[in-house]
Amino acid sequence: MQRIGVFICWCGSNIAATVDVKKVAAAALNEPGVVFSADYQYMCSASGQGLVKDAIREKGLTGVVVCSCSPRMHEATFRKAAESCGLNPYMVEIANIREHCSWIHKDVAEGTEKAVILMRAAVAKVNLNQSLVAGKSDVVKRALVIGGGIAGIQTALDIAEAGYEVDIVEKKPTIGGKMAQLDKTFPTLDCSACILTPKMVDAAAHDKIKIYSYSEVESVSGFVGNFTAKIRKKARFVKEDLCTGCGLCTEKCPSRKTPNEFNEGMNTRSAIYIPFAQAVPKYAVIDPAACLHFKTGKCGLCERTCDAKAVDYNQKDETIERKYGAIVVATGYNVIKLDNFGEYGYTENPDVITSLELERIMNAAGPTGGALLRPSDKTHPQKIVFVQCVGSRGQRPCDKPYCSKICCMYTAKHAMLIREKYPDTEVYVFYIDVRTPGKNFEEFYRRAVEQYGVHYVKGQVGKVAENAGKLRVYGSDLLMNEQIVIDADLVVLAAAIEPDESAKKIATMLTTGIDTNNFLTEAHPKLRPVESATAGIFLSGVCQGPKDIPETVSQASAAAVKVIGLLAKDQITCNPCVARSDELLCNGCSSCEKVCPYGAITYIDKEVNDHGKREVRRIASVNEAVCQGCGACTVACPSGAMDLKGFTNKQIMAEVDAICR
Amino acid sequence: MLKIKKSNLDKLYAAISERQILYVPCNVAGKPNFAVWGEGADVDLVSLKTVKSAKEVFFPQCEDIASFRKEGKNISVKSEHKESGDFVVFGVRACDCKSFDILDSVFLADPVDTFYKTKREHGTVITLACSKPEETCFCSAFGIDNAEPEGDIATYFAGEYLYWSPKTEKGLNLTKTLNSLLQTATDKDNDALEKEQKKIKEITGRLPLYVLDLSYWEADDLLEKFNSEKWKALSESCIGCGACTFVCPTCQCYDVRDFDKGHGVQRYRCWDSCMYKDFTMMAHGTPRPTQMQRFRQRFMHKLVYHPSNHEGVFSCVGCGRCVEKCPMHINIVKVIKTFGGDDK
Amino acid sequence: MDLSEQAENIKRISGVDTKKCLRCGKCTASCPNYEDMEYHPHQFVYFIENGYLDRLLKSDAAFRCMTCFACVERCPRDVKPAKLIEAVRLTLVRQKDSNRLKPYDIIENLNADLPQQAIVSAMRKYTK
């Protein structure tokens, strides 16, 4: 039997005006287990808490009920107070007689009656409370960042700056991601590389950051504070410790026909290559699919050329295992494939390009050295048509239902840059809506229209067809209510962006949520935007949803803060109100496992002793560090083997009983 | 011997009900069970067997025995025992009537079950001869005459009439109150009745279970029976439900349970079944952890333990309800035959 | 049936949810018979959605649609303007209880640029 103390707070007149606190205190003494009751003006004050503490010590209380404001306000306060004098904090329950009673009722009799009932329910619950001890688990003081784009780099830098180790795993040979491919950034028009590459160098140089480029995460196990990841380092065929990144090999390489990924395939690279001049880490890598040595066994020119003796044709993939306390997913995005958009003729016409391709064309390090030349005949285009919302906001199978968010702004940027550099060029932008919610965004767009004379046409393009060396663009001008036809030299498609294909695999690996568009789901859309629903897994950048660079960077830093907050702890205190499986009742049906959003339940074969009968049974086992205590499993379990500590079936039923009594 | 026209039975029920409660087999949702008679009740004296036996009238499935009342922090206890009012149970078959003797031997032996006793004292049993015995009946094996049932009053259907024969003082007292409805039977009636009884006997003689050799069970070799290998195969298909025990007229085990009403506690007893895993559950667990052990308990009790404690009387009246109701068709007949029959 | 009921009816028989329209105009941009039509596919959607059905019913635009389905094919929101136009056409045909196209008029209307398929489907549709 418990020895329960009931403490009724007046909250000044907030409670006392509508609830006869003395009456509640007197009624409490009639409840089973209650040995003491008291009322006080401000129970949360130091002296109010003192009252509670004294009673715990003097009356030997084993449970405490505080009838006061919402537990969301002061549950923690009173639990702490109880703990300070040796009572398990989970033996304290709050009856909310302010927000749920005194504030919403005017009649004192009514308010008092309800307060008594709420008190009773809390007492009934405490009678069944058990001391709960929060589990603790050690935190590995190292974070893993999956993806080395601007999101991953920023997160890693921020974590490293706080003094924790970070590993970046990037599947490409260099970090930098999409931002490295961009020419200029909106709305400031500063050079993308100029702001990104210093960060890349910082990351590489940071003693707390380790970059695993050309590597992929194969599997992750464990839980918050204690993950184990297997990372596969793909064979580069170049020894990283020896390669100086001089690039001589890439010049000598006789196989030069491979489309250059970095330039979106608009020019070619050698079989041994360095993705771009500012690559980090700057090591050459051999593409075995293109390399003559791998194809024919001959050649070996690079090996001979390399003074550092870095080339190693026999290198194998290597898998390493590392422990982490936290994981940040920053897998980024890709431009969607345009194979199914026949109307724009992207696959047939070299002069129909994506915006990302245009970025490369405009870039000084790009395939044309920065000159705006159309791909087919390398002439300067006189008329350029930009098409917005290609594959975004649609409902066809090839479309994405969401807005890709960045296209309006980068198209304005492109249009503006072209008009500035080549004032003789006519630029048309077909748009459905122009969306510019961002600092200085609308001003930027207006400048494109007003200052640079870009023709914005409200309407969509229906068809692009090759016509006498030009591209005939059929579009509609809805404001004119006309179909217009433009013979353009170049058509630029603002193709939708989608999460990188690795996101889905990684989400499954990390048991974190993913939405129908394969964007990873945040724990709460408003309040926990950079956390995933799985503890210890954080989201950074476009893997969570379309974002521009400033948003990505701020989210990256936010994710870093969450990671730092986690890694700063030596141990994590787990929520003790977690599910618990009664191994004698569990029949191994797996229903609970199916509803657990965190993958906290696993099934194990265990020998149990059922009243002397020993047998191996398949039973559910809850990882308390992973369980967040939602209770979904408890209802899925037909045998009642699964219960939730702190909110057990019997406790809740006791509350129900007390209320309905 | 008295008689009443079948078509006047409703009047008879009403007349009995005027003075005391009348239990009679009634159809509710398509199933006959003993129920308190009231105007418009669907009385069913045709169906041979009620689902639950007549024992329910004296030993209800649930019965309050005490209550605890909470006032502040004080608890007061009150017995729920009260004297029963007079009542009549009508339409009891010979086998069910015999089962009362078996229940008596348990409940009325020291210590006396006062709840049961008061009902037995105040209850008048009107039996009814079985006009149409069925294949599952084997009352004859226990020396029960289904054509000539016992009870305070025995009744018989023949032709247009129900014949009425008071057998005890209780029976005579009740009969007196019904004089206006009952006529005296003539010689012709007696002939008709005799003919009817003869017919019943003839059919009974043809029942497939008419001959059931119980001699094996009379032998005093408890341990041999207990340790027999045959239990395993017999019990294999038992699903451990309590259908047999709850329809059985002689099963008398009950559990005492408490129900928290919120403002007090109700202590009640309710039928229990030795087929259940938690039967006689104790702190260390159940004494009979396997279904075979529980199965064996039931039949050892009926055929060995009870007779050895009660002058050789088996705790079975051959009503055949278990034969009919077992979902898997396992029953006492199979047990009797397996041990004492051809398989031996 | 008043106009709004008629508009509802057109939506019902066509199965088109005009509210899904994004107002991008891609249907009209795609329309190969744009020149010939007084009202264009996007206007069909817009007019029916917003209560200007009378204009469509007074016009012969519905009969100018070649039902090539380019608009249906291209529409990013799967609105299916051609189905809506078809429903308007049906409404008109039923209303007037007469065929819009007489077989002997077809020759006259034949246009060398018209795709063969469109002629055949027009025959099938409008001469019933």
Add this chain to the structure above:
Amino acid sequence: MSVEHESFKPTIVAFCCNWCSYAGADLAGSGRMQYPANVKIIKVPCSCRVNPTFVLRAFQRGADGVIMCGCHPGDCHYSTGNYYTRRRMTMLFDFLDFLGIERGRTRVEWVSAAEGARFASVMNDFVKNVTELGPNRKITDLRTKPEHKEGE
């Protein structure tokens, strides 16, 4: 409505999830939004913690109405909890209807932490409906009634 209904004050049990609805109820309180005192809230971590047994238990013990409140679908603190609630309670409540228990005695509402006013109006509406239905006689345990005294 009969006289009985006018004086009848139903007992209502409201299960509220800690993250949205309980906070919504707090907000209703902070905003001094009135709703009947008959509503008694039980806090659960998530609406998916509510076992059908609890709902039946409430009716057994004399509740006249049971309402479940959770985060709006998609906003669950535990990401998926209320999706399960939605299925379970749809099934349970339709089943109770199948047994002839009045539909109006059960309800599921999604109330976010910001919807204090909605919480109050939902409760007002629910209490009104249950009051109109009158006392719960169909799915309750007579033994728990105050009038069920010893020996009766």
Add this chain to the structure above:
Amino acid sequence: MQKVAEIAQKRAIQLLNQGVVNRVIGWKKGEFGYDETPAVFTTAAGIEDFRYDVFSAPNLSKYLIDESKKEGKILAFLKPCDTYSFNQLIKEHRVNRDNVYIIGIECGGMADINTIRNRGAAGVTDVADNGQTVIAHTLYGDVTFDKNEVLLEKCQACKGKKHVIFDELIVVNPQDDEPKNRFAGVEAIENMTPEERFAFWREQLSKCIRCNACRNVCPACSCLQCVFDNPRSGVASKASPDTFEEQLYHIIRAFHVAGRCTDCGECSRVCPQDIPLHLLNRKFIKDMNAFYGEYKAGEDSETRPPLVNFSKDDAEPSVISDKGGDK
């Protein structure tokens, strides 16, 4: 049917003799020709008593929970509906598939002795199956019935003649696989007024004697300890001193098996009071089909049951009141 039984018997002996299995679970003859009992046969000689006819209704799947954990392989004869139960048990990891050799056995529908009795045949001492008709030999003469009229409820609402899991099949006369409308009974109750529905169920459930036969026979009720037997669950009870307890027991049981119930109909078959319990389970099946898409528990051993699954655009619980009727 007789031919099927003969083949089955021969095959069982063969498999025993070949050592493929060391036990056989099937049905054994009873006292009256209508009371077949599930039985485990261990010897070829014992299989003499094997019976398979219109009274081989008991679903053997649940026995396999225990049997499949024993040493050696067991041969099980499963009727089409029994195979659903078995699949569902695989899904719930309750049986060891590797230890069971399944012969899917043809089923033309099982007869119900209670219906035969209710239709006026008292004192049935034997029953003969003549294909289209069954003849009840009784103490009071023979009574002939059209077989379709005396089928068990579960067979009248047969969900199909396809075996969903088996190692081999014994099907001599392929049966019409036209699934019947299982939901007519549920619909009839849905169409009642709430008061009628309530009265119907109150009367039906008032008969319940809590013998637990429905639960114990149910292949979905495979908990090691039922909440109603567990004193620590807070809802344990043995009998129903109040009508509420009857409701609670049957509601919770139906809810616990919802999405897992294969509609094998055993609950209704075994109820000594003939409570139409299948209607409770079928109501859930019907609702789940309507709200969450067609789902047949036990059709395979992988798909997630509807109640441990969800979709983001599921119907809101308000659909119940939107369906019409009172609020």
